[in-house]
Amino acid sequence: MLKKIKDKVLANRRLSEDDALELFETDDIFFLGDLASYIAEKKNGRKAYFIRNRHINPTNICVNRCRFCAFSRSKGEDGAFELTIDEIISKLKVQNSKFKTKNSSLITHHSSLPFREVHIVGGLHPDWPFEYYLEMLSTIKRSFPKLHIKAFTAVEIDYMSRISGLGLKETLLALKRHGLDLMPGGGAEIFDGEVRNRLCPEKISGERWLEVMETAHIAGIKTNATMLYGHIENYGHRVDHLLRLRELQDRTGGFQAFIPLSYHPKNTEIGGFYSSGIDDLKTIAVSRLVLDNFPHIKAYWIMLGEKISQLALLFGADDLDGTIVEEKITHSAGATTGESMTEEQLAHLIKMAGRIPVERDSFYREVRN
Amino acid sequence: MKRLTKKEGLRYLKNVDLLELGRMADNIRKRLHPEGTVTFIVDRNINYTNICINKCRFCAFWRDEDDPEAYLLERDELFRKIEETINLGGTQILLQGGLHPELDINYYVELLKSIKENFNIHIHGFSPPEICYIADRAGFSIKKTIKILRNAGLDSIPGGGAEILADRVREVISPRKIRSNRWLEVMEKAHRLGMRTTATMMFGSIEEPEDIIEHLDVIRRLQDKTRGFTAFIQWSFQPGNTELVQSSKFKVQSSTAVEYLRILALSRLYLDNIKNLQVSWVTQGLKLAQVALRFGANDFGSTMIEENVVASTGVSYRVSKEDIIRAIRDAGFRPAQRDTYYRIIKRY
Numbered sequence: 001m002l003k004k005i006k007d008k009v010l011a012n013r014r015l016s017e018d019d020a021l022e023l024f025e026t027d028d029i030f031f032l033g034d035l036a037s038y039i040a041e042k043k044n045g046r047k048a049y050f051i052r053n054r055h056i057n058p059t060n061i062c063v064n065r066c067r068f069c070a071f072s073r074s075k076g077e078d079g080a081f082e083l084t085i086d087e088i089i090s091k092l093k094v095q096n097s098k099f100k101t102k103n104s105s106l107i108t109h110h111s112s113l114p115f116r117e118v119h120i121v122g123g124l125h126p127d128w129p130f131e132y133y134l135e136m137l138s139t140i141k142r143s144f145p146k147l148h149i150k151a152f153t154a155v156e157i158d159y160m161s162r163i164s165g166l167g168l169k170e171t172l173l174a175l176k177r178h179g180l181d182l183m184p185g186g187g188a189e190i191f192d193g194e195v196r197n198r199l200c201p202e203k204i205s206g207e208r209w210l211e212v213m214e215t216a217h218i219a220g221i222k223t224n225a226t227m228l229y230g231h232i233e234n235y236g237h238r239v240d241h242l243l244r245l246r247e248l249q250d251r252t253g254g255f256q257a258f259i260p261l262s263y264h265p266k267n268t269e270i271g272g273f274y275s276s277g278i279d280d281l282k283t284i285a286v287s288r289l290v291l292d293n294f295p296h297i298k299a300y301w302i303m304l305g306e307k308i309s310q311l312a313l314l315f316g317a318d319d320l321d322g323t324i325v326e327e328k329i330t331h332s333a334g335a336t337t338g339e340s341m342t343e344e345q346l347a348h349l350i351k352m353a354g355r356i357p358v359e360r361d362s363f364y365r366e367v368r369n
Numbered sequence: 370m371k372r373l374t375k376k377e378g379l380r381y382l383k384n385v386d387l388l389e390l391g392r393m394a395d396n397i398r399k400r401l402h403p404e405g406t407v408t409f410i411v412d413r414n415i416n417y418t419n420i421c422i423n424k425c426r427f428c429a430f431w432r433d434e435d436d437p438e439a440y441l442l443e444r445d446e447l448f449r450k451i452e453e454t455i456n457l458g459g460t461q462i463l464l465q466g467g468l469h470p471e472l473d474i475n476y477y478v479e480l481l482k483s484i485k486e487n488f489n490i491h492i493h494g495f496s497p498p499e500i501c502y503i504a505d506r507a508g509f510s511i512k513k514t515i516k517i518l519r520n521a522g523l524d525s526i527p528g529g530g531a532e533i534l535a536d537r538v539r540e541v542i543s544p545r546k547i548r549s550n551r552w553l554e555v556m557e558k559a560h561r562l563g564m565r566t567t568a569t570m571m572f573g574s575i576e577e578p579e580d581i582i583e584h585l586d587v588i589r590r591l592q593d594k595t596r597g598f599t600a601f602i603q604w605s606f607q608p609g610n611t612e613l614v615q616s617s618k619f620k621v622q623s624s625t626a627v628e629y630l631r632i633l634a635l636s637r638l639y640l641d642n643i644k645n646l647q648v649s650w651v652t653q654g655l656k657l658a659q660v661a662l663r664f665g666a667n668d669f670g671s672t673m674i675e676e677n678v679v680a681s682t683g684v685s686y687r688v689s690k691e692d693i694i695r696a697i698r699d700a701g702f703r704p705a706q707r708d709t710y711y712r713i714i715k716r717y
């Protein structure tokens with residue numbers, strides 16, 4: 001009964017597994033939107049956040065070859081690439097100068113930094129030593145001391161702990177010492193073992209993913225969490241995924257945002273189809289309602305598209321991600337969005353949805369301009 | 370539900386929460402189409418020429434006669450396109466083009482006749498600006514012109530060229546195009562002759578909410594008189610490559626999803642005498658089109674084997690018939706192919 005669920009939400013009571021399933025199964029999207037908006041507003045008021053950020057993928061060479069992924073390559077394969085640290089730095093610098101010449105007025109309003117955050121995720125490179133990642137972080141920090149570095153999914157962290165032989169905690173602490181500020185939430189996919197085996201047999205298990213995140217949170221590193229949906233999973237798997245995240249968040253409080261990622265089928269081994277716009281909005285809303293201990297739900301515009309991510313702001317999301325600048329992973333799998341948005345475009349989408357645009361830093365602190 | 374007044378319509382458009390509007394529109398859609406069917410038509414947009422003397426400022430499709438990209442479709446090419454359409458299960462062609470300075474009524478008559486002589490296909494053609502242009506050049510009345518075209522093979526008239534049926538807006542975005550009353554006159558005359566037409570609206574340029582209400586109201590009033598509109602189709606102005614955006618006088622941004630759904634839902638509420646509302650997946654994308662099915666729309670429009678006008682603005686969501694069928698089904702509806710008159714041809 002939806003009425004019962006509504007009463008629970010209004011009384012501030014936690015939703016059960018059955019409740020979550022029922023929410024996924026209802027076709028009353030207006031009910032979902034209203035209730036999710038109620039919670040979103042309770043947590044974040046009428047605000048919706050965006051960030052000036054830039055994505056960098058150091059390599060697409062990956063020893064895991066997940067079947068839903070169109071980005072990864074084997075070493076020596078056509079299209080494989082690897083960036084040197086100098087190339088990473090110059091990417092950040094090139095964007096700096098471009099930004100300055102094209103939008104000089106913006107620069108004077110803001111600090112001298114065009115981006116507040118760099119988002120770094122990449123493949124599991126077979127040859128790079130752990131020191132390479134440490135040097136990457138420290139060089140970026142040295143070159144751009146004010147830039148926050150959000151880097152490395154739990155999958156990469158696990159891999160680094162194996163190549164370094166240091167164990168999870170020491171690996172994370174070393175990365176932190178060299179400049180890691182926070183971690184993205186990728187690699188979560190769907191936790192359920194059976195689905196995961198069919199989707200990405202070589203990738204770390206759901207349990208291990210959660211263990212990496214728990215260790216990061218204990219080490220004082222905030223992270224996000226994601227869920228890749230719309231491929232071979234069912235609603236039950238989604239609910240299981242959300243509940244496991246909620247359980248960990250109860251213990252650590254280290255997750256900032258949850259980001260449901262809609263599957264993109266192009267150029268992937270498992271193929272299939274894009275999720276529907278209705279499923280996208282539903283998933284945002286159910287996530288908002290079930291993850292009562294997550295401060296933020298992000299509608300990642302690269303994956304949802306500008307249009308659905310804007311609507312997601314009326315279905316419980318309070319964050320659109322950011323300017324991005326360059327995006328390779330989703331675009332390898334058939335994303336039809338552009339690769340970058342200006343802060344004016346992001347703010348416009350938010351305003352037209354009747355929300356208040358707020359530029360944030362990596363930790364959801366408002367940036368005063 | 371009681372018929373909305375203009376004043377109420379304006380209040381709904383401006384102040385009512387989008388999800389609330391959506392819920393109301395969805396309920397009306399359910400009442401009008403209780404079986405949960407969402408239809409589409411297999412057709413092709415054939416633009417016989419892009420040469421146009423109107424040169425509307427919101428349009429990226431027109432060319433001057435001496436422009437290297439200017440064209441007038443050869444008969445062979447036209448026939449090839451129609452044959453391809455029929456082979457793909459198509460039942461209709463949407464035949465529209467610019468106002469070409471060299472063409473007279475004989476061209477259009479011959480065009481229609483030659484198609485009908487060679488193919489069994491429904492011709493949905495010549496929007497009101499074209500009809501008026503043909504009539505004016507021939508010195509015939511609109512009624513006589515429509516009759517001649519109908520006798521030559523024209524089956525129904527598309528609702529294009531309506532843009533916003535408020536002359537205040539038309540003077541700015543399409544100063545050379547027929548005014549609102551002539552657009553309505555063409556439709557009324559066509560309806561009186563027993564022809565069915567659609568009605569359209571292009572929003573998101575320089576209009577105010579009042580203009581949108583005015584547009585919906587004149588359509589509703591005409592429909593009360595004639596019952597000749599089969600469907601209402603709205604899309605948002607696509608600013609790419611258009612003079613309206615390139616001239617610095619206007620600051621026009623692409624309409625967002627929220628505005629599209631708001632105007633769609635309001636149209637469903639306001640146009641209580643028009644049964645079918647189309648989504649514009651070609652301008653909004655499949656995902657938003659799916660959502661639009663819950664904000665009042667019940668028809669996915671055309672599969673658009675070919676589309677040139679929107680594509681010239683740089684926006685182009687191309688999809689296959691299978692994509693459309695799947696999109697409808699994934700949105701929770703029963704897909705069905707229809708003909709021009711919304712009769713079901715095939716269920717999927």
